[in-house]
Each structure stands twice: as C-alpha cells, then as structure tokens.
Amino acid sequence: MAAAGTLLLHVPESPAAAPRTLSGPRQAQARRQAEATKRKHQASSEAPPAKRRNEASFLPAKKAAAKETQRTFKGKAQKTFSLKKSLVGVSDGTREQKPCVRTSSLFKNNPEIPELHRPVVKQVQEKVFTSDAFHELDLHPHLISTINTVLNMTSMTSVQKQSIPALLEGRDALVRSQTGSGKTLAYCIPVVQSLQAMKSKIQRSDGPYALVLVPTRELALQSFNTVQKLLKPFTWIVPGVLMGGERRKSEKARLRKGVNILISTPGRLVDHIKSTKNIHFRRIQWLILDEADRILDLGFEKDITVILNAINAECQKRQNVLLSATLTEGVTRLADISLLNPVRISVLDEHRGQSDPKGRAVPEASPLPAGAEPDSFAIPESLDQHVTLVPSKLRLVSLAAFILQQCKFEKDQKMIVFFSSCELVEFHYHLFLQTLQSRSGAPASGPLPSASTPLKFLRLHGNMEQEERTAVFEEFSHSKTGVLLCTDVAARGLDLPQVTWIVQYNAPPSPAEYIHRIGRTARIGCHGSSLLILAPSEAEYVNLLASHKINISEIKMEDILSVLTRDDCFKGSRWGSQKSRAAGPQEIRERATVLQTVFEDYVHSSSRRVSWAKKALQAFIRAYATYPRELKHIFHVRSLHLGHVAKSFGLRDAPQNLSVAAVKRRKANLNRPDLHKKTQSKHRLAEILHSEFSSGMEASVAKVKKQNKHAEPGSQPRSTVCNRRPASAVGKTEKCPQ
Numbered sequence: 001m002a003a004a005g006t007l008l009l010h011v012p013e014s015p016a017a018a019p020r021t022l023s024g025p026r027q028a029q030a031r032r033q034a035e036a037t038k039r040k041h042q043a044s045s046e047a048p049p050a051k052r053r054n055e056a057s058f059l060p061a062k063k064a065a066a067k068e069t070q071r072t073f074k075g076k077a078q079k080t081f082s083l084k085k086s087l088v089g090v091s092d093g094t095r096e097q098k099p100c101v102r103t104s105s106l107f108k109n110n111p112e113i114p115e116l117h118r119p120v121v122k123q124v125q126e127k128v129f130t131s132d133a134f135h136e137l138d139l140h141p142h143l144i145s146t147i148n149t150v151l152n153m154t155s156m157t158s159v160q161k162q163s164i165p166a167l168l169e170g171r172d173a174l175v176r177s178q179t180g181s182g183k184t185l186a187y188c189i190p191v192v193q194s195l196q197a198m199k200s201k202i203q204r205s206d207g208p209y210a211l212v213l214v215p216t217r218e219l220a221l222q223s224f225n226t227v228q229k230l231l232k233p234f235t236w237i238v239p240g241v242l243m244g245g246e247r248r249k250s251e252k253a254r255l256r257k258g259v260n261i262l263i264s265t266p267g268r269l270v271d272h273i274k275s276t277k278n279i280h281f282r283r284i285q286w287l288i289l290d291e292a293d294r295i296l297d298l299g300f301e302k303d304i305t306v307i308l309n310a311i312n313a314e315c316q317k318r319q320n321v322l323l324s325a326t327l328t329e330g331v332t333r334l335a336d337i338s339l340l341n342p343v344r345i346s347v348l349d350e351h352r353g354q355s356d357p358k359g360r361a362v363p364e365a366s367p368l369p370a371g372a373e374p375d376s377f378a379i380p381e382s383l384d385q386h387v388t389l390v391p392s393k394l395r396l397v398s399l400a401a402f403i404l405q406q407c408k409f410e411k412d413q414k415m416i417v418f419f420s421s422c423e424l425v426e427f428h429y430h431l432f433l434q435t436l437q438s439r440s441g442a443p444a445s446g447p448l449p450s451a452s453t454p455l456k457f458l459r460l461h462g463n464m465e466q467e468e469r470t471a472v473f474e475e476f477s478h479s480k481t482g483v484l485l486c487t488d489v490a491a492r493g494l495d496l497p498q499v500t501w502i503v504q505y506n507a508p509p510s511p512a513e514y515i516h517r518i519g520r521t522a523r524i525g526c527h528g529s530s531l532l533i534l535a536p537s538e539a540e541y542v543n544l545l546a547s548h549k550i551n552i553s554e555i556k557m558e559d560i561l562s563v564l565t566r567d568d569c570f571k572g573s574r575w576g577s578q579k580s581r582a583a584g585p586q587e588i589r590e591r592a593t594v595l596q597t598v599f600e601d602y603v604h605s606s607s608r609r610v611s612w613a614k615k616a617l618q619a620f621i622r623a624y625a626t627y628p629r630e631l632k633h634i635f636h637v638r639s640l641h642l643g644h645v646a647k648s649f650g651l652r653d654a655p656q657n658l659s660v661a662a663v664k665r666r667k668a669n670l671n672r673p674d675l676h677k678k679t680q681s682k683h684r685l686a687e688i689l690h691s692e693f694s695s696g697m698e699a700s701v702a703k704v705k706k707q708n709k710h711a712e713p714g715s716q717p718r719s720t721v722c723n724r725r726p727a728s729a730v731g732k733t734e735k736c737p738q
C-alpha cells in the first residue's frame with residue numbers, strides 16, 4: 001500500500017475534458033441519452049430541484065463508466081461507478097504504473113449541488129450591555145463588591161437590567177434573551193440578595209429555599225460554580241448540586257446535612273425524591289427553570305410533574321422563574337401551570353422600544369409586540385453563520401478539511417462539532433484521533449500530517465462516565481485551542497470561553513436547537529462563527545431557518561476542500577515537485593481522494609473497525625429517522641443513498657444487511673416496550689432528546705469507560721448501540737444516553 005504522502009493518483013478525466021465529436025443522428029441519440037441520464041440523476045434521492053451551474057469543473061457530470069448496482073433506501077437498483085480502481089499516477093510527466101489503491105470515486109455520481117436561493121431576512125437582534133452599573137441596584141454592598149471583584153463585572157447586561165429589579169419585587173417571570181447574554185446572573189443575583197436578606201437567618205438544616213433545574217449535568221455544575229462565587233460573603237447559605245454519576249451517596253449525605261440553594265437536573269432530583277428520605281421542600285421560595293423550553297420537552301414532562309407535585313404538596317407560595325433563549329410553546333404551556341401573574345421579560349422588546357419608559361419588563365398581560373413572533377429568536381450580532389452543501393460521499397473529507405483549515409492553519413481556534421448521537425461522536429473522535437492527530441496511530445497507508453498547530457480532539461456525550469465528562473468539560477473550558485466533538489449534551493447553556501467555531505455536522509431537530517448550538521460561540525459580545533453542513537437534498541433547511549429570521553450565508557464546498565492543497569501530506573505525486581502550481585479543481589479532487597483513502601484504509605485495516613464503522617452508520621440512520629414529522633420533507637431516511645452515506649464512514653461498500661426494514665426492526669427492538677404501543681414519532685424524538693439527561697443512576701445504561709485515548713476502537717463493547725431496557729427493569733424511566 002502506498003504511503004498517504006506519496007500516493008499516486010489518476011482521477012479519470014471527465015467527458016467534458018475529452019469531448020468526442022459526433023454528428024447527425026448519433027449526436028441526437030447521444031443528446032437523448034445524456035438527457036435521460038440527467039433525468040435519472042435528478043430523480044435520485046439527493047438531486048435538488050434547481051441545479052447549480054458552473055460546477056462542472058469541480059463536480060463532473062455523471063458519465064458512463066464501469067458500473068455496479070448499488071442499493072438505496074428506496075429499494076431501487078441504482079447505477080453507480082465501481083468503487084475499486086487501480087489508480088495510476090503521473091509523476092513529473094512520466095506515466096508509471098503504481099500499486100493498486102482500493103478507494104472510492106469520491107467525485108463521481110454525486111447529486112448536483114443546488115443553487116442556494118437563500119432569502120435574506122432581517123435577524124432579530126438584542127443589545128447585550130447597558131451602561132448601568134450593578135451598584136445602581138438595591139443590592140447588599142458585599143454582593144456588589146463580589147460581582148465587581150470576584151466576577152470582574154461592573155455593567156449589567158440588558159437582561160440583567162430588566163430581570164433583577166422585577167425578580168426582587170417578588171414577581172414570577174418568563175425571561176427570554178439571546179444566548180450568552182448573562183441570564184444565569186439575572187436569576188442568581190436576586191436569589192442570593194433575597195436569601196441573605198431574610199430576617200431570620202437561614203440555617204443549613206432548613207433545607208432548600210431555592211431550587212434551580214437545568215437540563216444537563218455540566219450546566220448544573222456551571223450554575224453551581226456561579227452561585228458559589230456569589231455566596232462568598234454569605235457563608236451561612238449553603239449551595240449544593242445534584243448531577244448524577246457516582247456520587248449518589250455523597251449527594252444523600254449533603255442533602256441530609258442541608259442545602260439551601262439546590263441545583264439539579266430533573267432526573268437526578270426525581271431519583272432523590274423517590275429514594276432519599278431527607279429531601280423536603282417545606283421552605284422553597286424560588287423555583288428556577290433554566291433552559292425552560294428544553295426542560296419542558298416531552299422527555300422531561302414526567303420528571304417535572306413529579307417535582308412540581310412534590311413541591312406543591314409542601315409549599316404553595318413561591319417565586320417561579322423560567323428562562324431560555326428560545327421562547328417556545330412548551331414554555332408557555334408550563335407558564336400556564338406554574339406562573340402567577342408573571343412578567344414577560346424580553347430584551348428584544350426593550351431594544352425595539354416596546355418596554356415601558358423606565359425600561360422595565362412588559363407585563364404578561366400585554367401580548368407580544370407586533371413583529372415579535374414567538375419563534376423568531378435573537379442571535380448575537382457578532383455571530384457569522386454559514387452553511388455548506390456537501391454530497392454524502394464528501395461529508396467526511398469536507399469535515400476533516402474544515403477542521404484542518406481552521407484548527408491547523410489558523411491560530412488559536414477552538415471548535416465545537418455537533419453530531420446527532422454519541423455513536424457518531426465516538427466514531428469520529430477515534431477516527432480523527434488516529435488519522436489526523438496521531439502519528440503513532442497512522443493508518444497502513446502511511447504517516448499523516450504533522451500539524452503546524454497541533455490538533456487536539458476531545459469528545460463529550462451522555463454515554464461517558466461522569467468523571468470523564470467533567471474532566472473533558474474542564475479541559476476544554478480552560479484550553480485555548482482544540483476540537484470538541486459532542487452531542488447536544490453541550491448545546492444548552494454551557495459557557496465555554498473563547499470558542500471560535502461551531503460546526504453542525506448533523507442538522508439539529510429544530511431551529512431552537514440550532515440557536516442553542518451556535519450560541520456556544522459569540523457569547524457576551526465576543527465574535528464567533530458557525531458552519532452548518534447539509535446534504536444537497538437538505539438545502540430546504542436554510543429556508544426553514546430563514547422563516548425563523550435566521551440569516552445564513554454559503555461557503556462553497558470547494559473552498560473548504562481547497563485547504564488540502566496547503567497540506568503536502570495529501571498530495572498525489574502528480575503534483576510532486578510542482579509546488580508553485582496554483583491549486584486547480586483537479587488537484588483538490590486528488591487530495592480529497594487521498595484523505596478519503598486515509599480514512600478508508602484505517603477503517604478497513606481490521607474487520608473490527610469495519611463493523612465499528614457499520615455500527616456508527618447504523619446509528620446515523622437511526623438518528624436520521626427521528627427528525628420530527630414537520631421536517632420529514634427535508635430529512636427523510638428514504639432520501640439517503642446508502643452507498644454514498646457509507647463513504648462518509650470510511651466504508652468502501654454499503655453494508656449488505658442494512659435496509660429500511662432492518663433499521664426499523666432494530667429500532668423497534670431498542671425502544672422501550674411502553675413506547676412501542678405509542679409509536680408516534682414525537683415519542684421517538686423524545687427518547688433521543690432525553691438521552692443526555694439521565695440521572696446517572698440507571699444500572700443498565702452502558703457507559704463508555706475512561707480509557708487510553710489511543711485504544712483500538714471497537715476493541716471493547718463501547719456501547720455503540722444504546723442499551724435500552726424496559727423501564728420496569730430499573731424502576732424508573734429508562735433513558736438512553738446519546
């Protein structure tokens with residue numbers, strides 16, 4: 001096998017490059033044939049309605065060549081090109097026969113990329129900062145000095161300016177402001193101020209006065225840290241966090257001693273309500289639901305009901321606060337249940353001059369101002385959003401090229417890449433670790449690039465041991481560079497400093513989740529960028545985003561792939577000594593093929609790795625099948641071309657045992673029996689959404705063990721398939737971590 005760096009390639013010329021002159025009837029016949037071929041491809045699953053012109057040089061038109069029959073999810077036989085070729089290289093103008101390289105024809109038979117007619121919409125914007133200082137508020141001087149000196153903050157953000165006075169007045173509130181605008185302090189400051197000011201001094205043994213519910217363990221830890229800092233001068237008020245993992249015993253002990261401000265994920269709290277005698281809610285004065293729309297998702301409904309019932313049974317009067325960057329119907333639904341005459345605080349309103357003259361919150365009784373549709377979300381002004389359309393076969397190399405472009409050839413870049421499931425995170429993490437990052441794990445085809453800026457990959461998902469989750473969270477928080485591959489476990493609320501790029505490799509299930517994912521960058525006025533990777537057949541998603549006033553500009557796939565010409569590890573010998581030569585489409589194609597070959601060689605270097613890649617592909621298809629009904633016209637599993645998608649998992653051929661029916665059967669087996677009966681897609685979606693929020697107490701959930709980073713993937717059952725068991729088996733709602 002040739003080394004990657006010296007791989008010799010010959011990518012066959014397109015017909016356009018070597019036209020044959022035809023005349024008369026033959027010409028007409030050839031034209032008819034060409035038209036028929038074109039129609040066939042237009043009808044293929046990923047073919048878009050409108051075709052992009054001027055792409056022919058990069059994505060050559062389909063042509064007759066050695067064909068093989070490949071299965072698609074439509075069950076139709078589809079012609080495609082042979083995936084295995086003898087590649088012949090040309091070096092310094094001399095043709096020479098080179099070793100056979102088993103690789104795919106990445107640039108053939110792809111659906112054409114549609115022209116993206118993206119509607120330009122005016123994004124909803126908010127002003128982040130105000131000129132008002134914290135000391136202008138009626139707060140305890142020690143609290144103000146803590147904010148100034150410990151947190152290093154002087155001016156309030158817009159949401160803080162509106163929320164803090166309203167909450168100090170004792171009002172229930174529904175708070176919406178863009179991601180990274182300081183909502184955590186908007187509720188933490190009033191809570192601390194009110195509790196330290198209580199006439200009869202709070203005792204630890206009193207138990208909780210404030211309960212803060214957040215959707216993920218990392219967010220619980222983060223909010224706990226903020227509360228802890230604010231409480232520095234008020235040592236008699238004790239904060240506590242319940243976040244799952246291995247700490248059940250110590251959590252119980254802490255609850256027994258007493259916690260006054262309790263921060264928890266819903267599932268974990270329900271576990272304690274059911275199993276810990278010492279937990280009570282007699283003195284609850286605050287109930288805060290951060291990321292309220294997520295907490296009220298279907299997946300959390302049961303837990304929230306248990307928690308509300310437990311609180312209501314012991315205490316009727318309290319202040320309720322719901323916060324989120326995305327105000328959705330779900331929030332309103334819970335608002336009906338638990339909010340008493342709430343104020344609706346929306347920074348957007350103030351920015352549009354809709355708040356009252358004092359800049360105070362608009363009361364709930366008043367309807368949302370005209371033009372402020374509930375599903376138009378504010379996006380940080382300093383966030384540049386991009387989309388790229390990439391055919392399935394080219395997804396993996398495009399993602400890798402983008403990571404190289406930003407994190408190897410640019411300085412001080414910190415990137416988060418979102419995937420649809422933990423299996424996908426695991427797959428890409430190990431693949432990139434062993435090919436892009438690690439020399440020692442270089443594939444059979446030879447050593448890989450030594451990075452000019454060393455690449456560092458981390459991963460975070462709900463199927464990891466809590467200890468490692470926390471360690472990764474801390475490491476990525478404190479590091480200046482790196483690429484975090486993750487599921488939506490990191491989408492909500494996490495405040496990871498200096499993240500410069502958000503990449504969404506799999507589109508999120510809703511525009512709201514899109515907002516939260518991209519919201520991990522461009523926080524509190526900083527600059528950031530995002531890239532959404534879509535297949536040509538998914539181009540319509542851009543219009544969906546536009547209908548939510550989300551403006552997104554296109555980056556061409558060629559521009560992403562062209563970075564490979566800067567990396568000599570990916571050159572075919574055709575370009576051997578011609579360093580100064582400008583990169584043309586042909587060279588880019590060749591280098592992308594070299595990179596794909598590196599991935600394929602790695603995956604095919606052992607049968608275990610092949611089956612590992614197949615499982616990841618299966619997981620992708622399963623996740624794809626869970627897009628909500630209203631998005632099925634964009635993301636339908638039937639529109640996936642199995643052979644092409646397999647390429648993006650480094651597989652040379654489409655797995656034989658995968659079909660729609662097989663995937664559905666497998667999914668049915670994995671689902672909870674009680675969900676079987678109600679097969680509505682919303683429940684399947686709920687399962688996926690729920691995944692991150694397991695309390696950590698389920699015995700049956702297989703965990704990814706902390707292990708040597710360079711361990712052979714697939715060498716142990718690393719729960720590439722979620723291990724779902726009947727709820728009865730674990731005595732509670734079973735959740736499958738992503």
Ligand SMILES: Nc1ncnc2c1ncn2[C@@H]1O[C@H](COP(=O)(O)OP(=O)(O)OP(=O)(O)O)[C@@H](O)[C@H]1O
Nearest residue numbers: 153155156157179180181182183184325493495524
């Ligand atoms: N007044 C302020 N001055 C300077 N920095 C602030 C201020 N308030 C908050 N921050 C910082 O802004 C960052 C974002 O705050 P926070 O995490 O509370 O945002 P958020 O609105 O809750 O975001 P999300 O919607 O993503 O959960 C944090 O690093 C926080 O420390």
